[in-house]
Amino acid sequence: MIYADNAATTKMSDKAIDTMMKVMKEDWGNPSSLYSHGQKAKEILEEARKKVASAIGAEPREIYFTSGGSEADNQAIMSAAAIGRKNGKMHIISSAFEHHAVLHTLEKLEKEGFEITLLDVHENGLVVPSELEAAIKDNTCLVTIMAANNEIGTIQPVREIGEICRKHGVLFHTDAVQAIGHIPINVVLDNIDMLSSSAHKFHGPKGVGFLYVKKTVRLNPLIEGGAQERGKRAGTENVPGIAAAADALLEAIDKMPEYSYSVSKKRDRLIAGLKEIPHSAINGDEKKRLPGNVNFCFEGIEGESLLLLLDDKGIQASSGSACTSGSLDPSHVLLAIGRVHDVAHGSLRLSIDEDVSDDDVEYMIDSVKEVVDYLRGFSPVWRDLTEGKREYIL
Amino acid sequence: MALYSDKVMDHFRNPRNVGVIEDANGIGEVGNVMCGDIMKMYLKIEDDIVKDVKFETFGCGSAIASSSMATELIKGKPVSEVMKLTNKAVAEALDGLPDYKMHCSVLAEEAIQSALEDYKKRTGKNIEEAIEV
Ligand SMILES: Cc1ncc(COP(=O)(O)O)c(C=O)c1O
Ligand code: FES
Numbered sequence: 001m002i003y004a005d006n007a008a009t010t011k012m013s014d015k016a017i018d019t020m021m022k023v024m025k026e027d028w029g030n031p032s033s034l035y036s037h038g039q040k041a042k043e044i045l046e047e048a049r050k051k052v053a054s055a056i057g058a059e060p061r062e063i064y065f066t067s068g069g070s071e072a073d074n075q076a077i078m079s080a081a082a083i084g085r086k087n088g089k090m091h092i093i094s095s096a097f098e099h100h101a102v103l104h105t106l107e108k109l110e111k112e113g114f115e116i117t118l119l120d121v122h123e124n125g126l127v128v129p130s131e132l133e134a135a136i137k138d139n140t141c142l143v144t145i146m147a148a149n150n151e152i153g154t155i156q157p158v159r160e161i162g163e164i165c166r167k168h169g170v171l172f173h174t175d176a177v178q179a180i181g182h183i184p185i186n187v188v189l190d191n192i193d194m195l196s197s198s199a200h201k202f203h204g205p206k207g208v209g210f211l212y213v214k215k216t217v218r219l220n221p222l223i224e225g226g227a228q229e230r231g232k233r234a235g236t237e238n239v240p241g242i243a244a245a246a247d248a249l250l251e252a253i254d255k256m257p258e259y260s261y262s263v264s265k266k267r268d269r270l271i272a273g274l275k276e277i278p279h280s281a282i283n284g285d286e287k288k289r290l291p292g293n294v295n296f297c298f299e300g301i302e303g304e305s306l307l308l309l310l311d312d313k314g315i316q317a318s319s320g321s322a323c324t325s326g327s328l329d330p331s332h333v334l335l336a337i338g339r340v341h342d343v344a345h346g347s348l349r350l351s352i353d354e355d356v357s358d359d360d361v362e363y364m365i366d367s368v369k370e371v372v373d374y375l376r377g378f379s380p381v382w383r384d385l386t387e388g389k390r391e392y393i394l
Numbered sequence: 395m396a397l398y399s400d401k402v403m404d405h406f407r408n409p410r411n412v413g414v415i416e417d418a419n420g421i422g423e424v425g426n427v428m429c430g431d432i433m434k435m436y437l438k439i440e441d442d443i444v445k446d447v448k449f450e451t452f453g454c455g456s457a458i459a460s461s462s463m464a465t466e467l468i469k470g471k472p473v474s475e476v477m478k479l480t481n482k483a484v485a486e487a488l489d490g491l492p493d494y495k496m497h498c499s500v501l502a503e504e505a506i507q508s509a510l511e512d513y514k515k516r517t518g519k520n521i522e523e524a525i526e527v
Contacts, residue, residue, distance in 0.1 A: 300452065302431060302452055302453050302457075304454035308403075308406060308455045309407075312407065321454070322429040323429050323431065323457075326494055328428045328429045328494075330430070341430050342430060345431075345452075378412045378413065378449075379450060379451070380423060380433070380450040380451070381432055381452040382452070383414075
């Protein structure tokens with residue numbers, strides 16, 4: 001099997017599994033308990049907090065562990081909105097292709113009276129800093145823009161965005177779920193006030209994430225109860241998961257230079273190979289993208305059948321096709337970069353990591369070519385295109 | 395659990411009656427406005443019997459399997475019977491479809507109905523009358 005869906009989730013690393021097992025077997029006490037067994041768990045928890053903080057240039061007390069990226073996004077945005085509301089600032093700026101954890105939270109706030117501006121991400125999938133600056137108003141309380149997009153992998157100019165926010169005194173949150181462990185991020189250098197991350201995207205466990213919040217920013221709990229996480233996130237801590245997440249993150253940061261070099265080389269080969277398919281197009285900027293992300297549209301075919309046939313060939317991938325979504329809506333990310341519905345239909349995301357070999361890359365290129373050809377062979381849309389009854393878009 | 399039944403996967407992997415009939419006398423093309431999928435059916439009707447049928451589909455696995463199964467269900471059948479083909483019959487013949495994929499089988503029913511309409515228009519035949527015979 002070739003696993004090419006690392007943007008959906010990653011395999012846990014051996015180190016993360018070992019850590020998790022050890023904590024579950026030996027140090028399973030409640031960190032809130034006074035006796036030594038509980039205090040050992042507390043020690044492990046605080047050690048993990050230090051590791052995570054060091055990985056992103058934060059202080060340990062600025063790290064709050066959560067159940068994942070979605071919770072971190074919700075809590076960051078709701079807290080910033082609460083601060084805004086108190087100060088009579090009810091305007092939030094974001095981008096059109098954020099994850100639904102961000103977009104749905106913003107929709108909720110819109111119903112509560114907030115004004116939401118979604119910046120254009122253009123054809124290349126990038127926010128333009130000057131457009132952000134122009135959108136900032138006197139009553140803007142928050143800018144929330146993802147560090148890297150989960151579908152097309154484009155990397156946003158986070159540092160510049162952060163600088164602009166600082167200049168105007170606006171809080172800056174970034175959903176860095178796809179970025180942490182894959183590209184360098186430093187909350188101080190990058191001018192970030194709040195940052196969301198999720199462990200299962202960097203070879204850690206599912207259901208564990210963290211929120212970084214600058215110490216000067218007031219965080220509100222989403223979950224009320226005990227005084228865990230300095231009173232900002234009630235509930236007995238998932239110590240084994242948190243310990244494993246911290247180790248997975250340090251491992252990922254350690255490997256980053258080598259990973260970044262070798263994986264982006266494979267990515268570029270994949271892109272070059274898939275470009276040979278006629279009437280295809282890469283989605284998102286070709287260079288300013290995550291090392292492992294490849295995303296294409298192929299005209300005249302539909303993504304779900306493409307995925308099923310690739311699965312038969314042992315390749316696990318994903319698509320933004322309406323038919324794969326359950327809701328029958330095509331990917332909002334592809335629509336945001338200007339792909340029309342027909343074209344978004346034939347999209348394919350391959351998100352690779354270092355486990356994918358050079359041979360696998362060639363095999364994937366050949367397989368995609370073969371399957372696209374085959375599906376076009378009995379597509380009425382492709383027939384109309386080739387017979388000139390319909391105009392090519394790509 | 396797999397997304398689709400073995401039958402669906404079989405018809406998806408090895409679709410029956412794929413292609414075009416050059417001298418078809420009934421052609422129907424329909425699309426689903428929601429998901430954007432498109433299906434095209436070609437019928438060759440002789441003596442009120444569907445002598446041959448072929449399809450082309452731009453769509454998901456369940457749309458391809460539904461078109462394939464639908465062609466099998468109507469091939470060699472009298473027009474009067476083909477008229478009564480429902481999407482439910484197609485879905486049942488495939489050992490069921492997930493709820494949110496039922497509309498894909500509707501596409502197959504509609505494509506066939508539309509091809510029959512086209513046949514009616516081209517030949518001036520009143521299909522409803524044919525049923526009485
Ligand atoms: C950009 C982005 N934000 C948020 C999330 C949600 O993270 P989690 O699954 O940990 O809740 C994901 C994961 O799919 C993501 O890719
Ligand atoms: S026909 Fe569109 S989802 Fe199946």
